[in-house]
Structures are given as C-alpha cells and as structure tokens.
Amino acid sequence: MTLHLYIARRFVFAFLGMFFALGMVLALVDLLEHVQRFGDRDVSFGAIISLTLLNVPQAIYRILPLVTILATLALFVALSRSSEMVIARAAGRSALTSLAAPVVVALLIGGGAVAMMNPLVAATSKQYDTLANRYAETARSVLSVTDEGLWLRQGSAGGQTVIRAARANLDGTELYDTTFLAFARGGLPISRIDAAEARLTPGAWELSDVKLWPIAVVDNPERAAVLHESLSIPTDLTRNRIIDSFGTPSAIPIWELPGFIAQLEQAGFSARQHRVWYQMELALPLLLAAMVLVAAGFTLRPARFGRTGLMVAMALVLGFTLYFIRNFAQILGDNGQIPVELAAWGPPVAAMLLPLGLLLHLEDG
Numbered sequence: 001m002t003l004h005l006y007i008a009r010r011f012v013f014a015f016l017g018m019f020f021a022l023g024m025v026l027a028l029v030d031l032l033e034h035v036q037r038f039g040d041r042d043v044s045f046g047a048i049i050s051l052t053l054l055n056v057p058q059a060i061y062r063i064l065p066l067v068t069i070l071a072t073l074a075l076f077v078a079l080s081r082s083s084e085m086v087i088a089r090a091a092g093r094s095a096l097t098s099l100a101a102p103v104v105v106a107l108l109i110g111g112g113a114v115a116m117m118n119p120l121v122a123a124t125s126k127q128y129d130t131l132a133n134r135y136a137e138t139a140r141s142v143l144s145v146t147d148e149g150l151w152l153r154q155g156s157a158g159g160q161t162v163i164r165a166a167r168a169n170l171d172g173t174e175l176y177d178t179t180f181l182a183f184a185r186g187g188l189p190i191s192r193i194d195a196a197e198a199r200l201t202p203g204a205w206e207l208s209d210v211k212l213w214p215i216a217v218v219d220n221p222e223r224a225a226v227l228h229e230s231l232s233i234p235t236d237l238t239r240n241r242i243i244d245s246f247g248t249p250s251a252i253p254i255w256e257l258p259g260f261i262a263q264l265e266q267a268g269f270s271a272r273q274h275r276v277w278y279q280m281e282l283a284l285p286l287l288l289a290a291m292v293l294v295a296a297g298f299t300l301r302p303a304r305f306g307r308t309g310l311m312v313a314m315a316l317v318l319g320f321t322l323y324f325i326r327n328f329a330q331i332l333g334d335n336g337q338i339p340v341e342l343a344a345w346g347p348p349v350a351a352m353l354l355p356l357g358l359l360l361h362l363e364d365g
Contacts, residue, residue, distance in 0.1 A: 008101040010079075015071040015109065019060070022067060026059045027052055043135050051135075054128035058250070061121045064113060068106055068288045069319040072295035073312055075102065080299060096359060099296050106292045110285025118281060119253035126251050145263045149177075152242070154235050159184045161233075163205075165198070168269060172242040173200040178207070180233060190216045193231070200237065207231040249277035257281075272340065276333040279344030280326075287326065290351035294319050297355035322351040 031052045038048055060067075145151075150172070152163035161182045165175035180193040196209035210228040213221040252260050257278045264271040298315040326347040333343025 003098070004101040007075075007079075007098060008105050011071060011075050011102040011105050014074045014078075015067065015105075018067045018071045018074065022063065022070075023056060023060050026063075027056045030055055030059065038135055041135060047131075047135065051128060051131060054124045054131070057117070057121045058125045058128070061113065061117055064110075064284070065287055065291050065319070065323055068109070069291040069295045069315065072102060072292045073299055073315060076296055076299040077312065098300075099293065099359075102292045102296070103289045106288040107285045110288040114254060114281050114284050119255065122251055122253040125248075129251070145260070145269070150175075150269075152237065154237050159186075159190070161235075163198075167266070172269065173239050174198070180205075180207075184216070188216065190214075192221070193233070195231070200235070200239065200242075202238075203234060205233045205235050207233065249274045254278065254281050272336060273334045275340050276330055276343050279340055280330060283344050283348045286345070286348040287351065290322070290348050290355070291319055293352055293355035293359065294322065297358040300359070318355075322347060322354075325350075 031048065034048045034051050034055075038051075149164055149166045150168055152165075152172075154161050154163065159182065161180055163175070164179045164181075166177035168175050175198040176196070178195045178198045180191075180195070180198075182190040182192075184190055192213040192215060193207065194211045195207035197207070199206045199208075207228075208230050210231040212226045212228065212231070214224050214226075215221045218224040249257065252274070257274060261271040261274050261278070264274065295315045298311040298318075329338065329343045329347050332338045333340055338346075
C-alpha cells in the first residue's frame with residue numbers, strides 16, 4: 001500500500017505540473033491570437049485578457065489525454081532512471097501491479113473532470129462566445145429549444161419577428177403548429193400569425209393554413225383576423241444559420257445534456273451529435289487510464305537498456321494516433337455511420353487493450 005501511495009503521489013504531482021505548464025502555454029498562445037483578432041477594434045487589453053481566461057479552460061480540457069500521457073511519461077522515466085522500478089521488481093512487485101496506482105488516479109481525475117470541469121468549461125465557453133460575438137459584432141444564436149417547443153428570432157427592416165413552433169424537421173427548415181409574432185423597433189407588437197406549417201425557402205417562409213391578426217392597427221384583432229390558405233413572410237434565416245444556432249454540445253453542462261437531448265428529440269430535431277458527445281464524456285476516465293497504459297508500455301523498461309528518447313517518442317506517436325482515432329470515430333458517430341456507443345467507447349477500450357497486451361508480452365511473455 002505504501003508503494004501504491006508513493007507512486008500515486010508522484011503521478012499527481014507530475015500531472016499537476018504538466019497541467020499548469022501546458023495551461024500557461026495555451027494562455028499565452030490564446031492571448032496572442034486575441035490580440036491579433038481584436039487589436040484593430042475598440043477592445044481594451046483587459047477585455048482581451050478576460051476573453052483569454054474564458055477560453056483557456058475549454059482548450060486545456062480538450063488536451064487532458066495529452067496531459068495524462070506526458071505526466072505518465074515523466075513519472076516512469078524518472079522512476080526508471082532512479083532505479084526505483086528495478087527495486088520494486090526485486091521486491092516482488094510486478095510492473096502491472098505498479099501500474100494500479102496511476103491507473104486508478106487517472107480514472108479519478110477523469111471522473112472529476114467530467115463531473116466538475118465539464119460544467120465549468122460549458123459556462124466559460126458560453127460566456128466567451130457571447131463576449132467574442134459582441135466584440136466582433138457578429139450575429140448571436142437565433143434558436144433556442146424549451147419544453148414549449150422551439151423558438152426562432154429573425155430581423156427585418158421594421159423590427160424583429162419571434163417564431164415559436166411545437167416541432168420541426170431534423171434541420172429546422174419545416175415548422176409545425178407555428179406562431180409568428182412581429183414587433184416594431186420600439187418593442188410594440190404589430191401582428192400575430194398562426195400557421196399549421198411553415199417551410200423555409202430562399203429568402204422567405206412559406207406558410208399554409210394561416211390566420212393573421214393585425215394587432216397594431218385595430219382595437220379588436222380577432223374581429224379583423226384574416227384567413228389565408230398560404231402566405232409568404234420574408235426572412236434572413238437560412239438552413240445553415242438555424243443549424244449553427246445549436247452551438248456545440250460542449251457548451252452544455254453534462255448534467256443538463258440528457259434533458260437537452262430529450263427536448264431536441266421532442267421538438268423533432270436529431271440529437272445524435274449530442275448523444276455521441278455525452279457518451280464520449282462518460283468514456284473520458286477510461287481514455288485517461290488508457291493513456292497511462294500507453295505511456296507505461298514504452299517506459300517501464302530499465303533505463304540501462306537505452307533508447308529512452310525513442311521509447312518516449314513512440315509512446316507519444318501512439319497516444320496521438322489513438323487520440324486521432326477517437327476524433328475520427330466521433331465524426332463517424334455524428335454522421336450516423338457507426339453506432340453511438342461504438343463511436344464513444346470503442347477507441348478508449350481499444351486504447352486500453354493494445355498497451356495492456358504489450359505490457360503482458362514484455363513482462364510475462
């Protein structure tokens with residue numbers, strides 16, 4: 001137990017060192033990018049620093065597997081050079097037994113990251129997007145999904161139009177049980193339109209089975225209501241703008257993601273991308289443990305055998321390859337080419353079995 005605690009403590013210190021070192025590097029690089037992006041705008045340096053601090057958690061969260069493999073490499077290279085692993089073997093401890101402590105710590109770090117860091121990253125990334133869009137003077141999200149259905153917002157020369165629909169097709173270009181509320185620039189309502197169906201075409205919504213209430217021009221809108229078999233309403237929305245308004249699944253805390261997925265599916269949208277992300281977040285602890293095994297598979301050998309630099313390079317190459325395969329599997333899962341569970345859990349499981357087989361061959365083969 002004492003040896004396990006010792007190795008676990010060394011691994012925690014190595015992980016924290018790599019975490020803060022890479023965090024500082026990412027912060028400096030991000031700061032330079034924001035200075036270049038907003039340097040010609042009326043944005044203060046304090047605001048740029050705020051943007052950097054809001055964006056760094058998301059960046060460091062994405063490279064947690066890299067932090068883990070670098071920390072493991074640093075740990076076992078140090079243990080091998082000090083001959084501590086040789087002493088542990090001489091005392092009857094196998095290499096696989098010595099791996100138990102860092103693997104358990106990696107699982108705990110991964111679980112803590114998913115439970116606590118994920119909501120923090122979601123909150124900071126959402127705030128970052130809001131401030132960055134404000135400083136860049138770009139359009140914000142035009143769509144939101146609630147228990148009452150989905151809501152769209154579009155601008156016009158005369159003001160704003162708010163659209164509510166009970167449900168929609170997968171890409172939001174066909175709305176059902178729809179209500180259009182038009183507002184003047186001063187915020188006063190102009191008209192209300194109810195339609196059984198609204199179809200998005202280039203530059204307009206094509207409505208069918210329509211009832212229009214002219215709220216602004218009459219005292220009794222119901223008496224002045226007009227029925228139309230079809231009606232066309234100009235719009236600046238496009239299919240891509242509606243889809244982009246969902247944002248990335250990473251902007252939603254993992255505790256709220258199941259409810260958001262249910263709301264999306266209830267509104268008629270496809271939530272496959274969010275399902276893949278949710279399962280991949282649940283599999284993150286397993287991925288970090290796999291990175292520990294990958295690094296250990298190449299660095300547990302005694303330092304007197306030489307070629308330590310080559311072994312470290314091979315571990316990094318294998319780690320980056322597994323990380324690339326994980327991202328590629330995510331793309332396949334988002335596109336529906338492989339099942340959600342396979343896209344999320346397949347790469348971490350394979351990443352654990354491959355170095356585990358290598359360790360068994362080197363230690364007991």
